[in-house]
């Protein structure tokens with residue numbers, strides 16, 4: 001099978017993000033037990049979680065290293081959740097195809113790393129995945145104004161990328177308001193960093209509908225209780 005056919009087959013099997021209009025928690029495996037990932041993911045999907053957030057760090061764009069396509073490949077074998085793959089890497093154009101081949105469903109790249117984001121979004125779609133752009137807390141919202149509406153989901157970093165367990169940056173989260181004006185109701189806005197029971201309502205009030213939670217889910221011993229607690233505030 002040639003590479004093109006491979007992508008075509010793979011495309012048919014891609015999981016789609018839930019249609020915009022619902023509120024979703026996307027637990028980040030960054031805070032999970034990496035020696036026990038299947039069980040960790042099963043625990044949250046058993047609670048109705050449909051999106052698993054996969055944080056990819058290269059030790060260059062951010063000062064931490066996490067995982068590569070091989071982890072996505074094995075996750076893909078064991079879960080039907082949407083693999084929401086957040087590339088915190090200097091060269092997403094080089095590596096995105098590898099993550100897609102491994103079974104990623106949605107790829108988010110940082111605007112700080114790509115010169116021609118429109119072309120890259122097209123390329124991601126051609127490779128069979130949905131596309132997302134994100135921006136660091138210090139990056140102005142203007143940097144994504146032209147491409148936000150071309151995405152399936154826009155990710156707003158609410159901490160400086162690199163580590164889990166940091167505090168929510170309210171000024172960064174407020175960018176969701178402008179982004180919601182740009183993209184309208186049909187494109188998801190995801191927030192990432194410092195989301196927990198004390199911040200999820202604020203992020204929602206700014207227009208976010210998809211809430212990454214690492215420490216607030218996988219950092220808690222009882223994942224069902226952790227998800228229920230966030231859901232209660234999120235849906236309140």
Ligand code: DX5
Pocket residue numbers: 028030031053055086159160161162163164165166192193194195212213214215216
């Ligand atoms: C930060 C990552 C986040 C992180 C969030 O660089 O992109 O996805 O896992 O973790 P918490 O929810 O613990 O802030």
Ligand code: ZN
Pocket residue numbers: 028053054055086192212
């Ligand atoms: Zn992330």
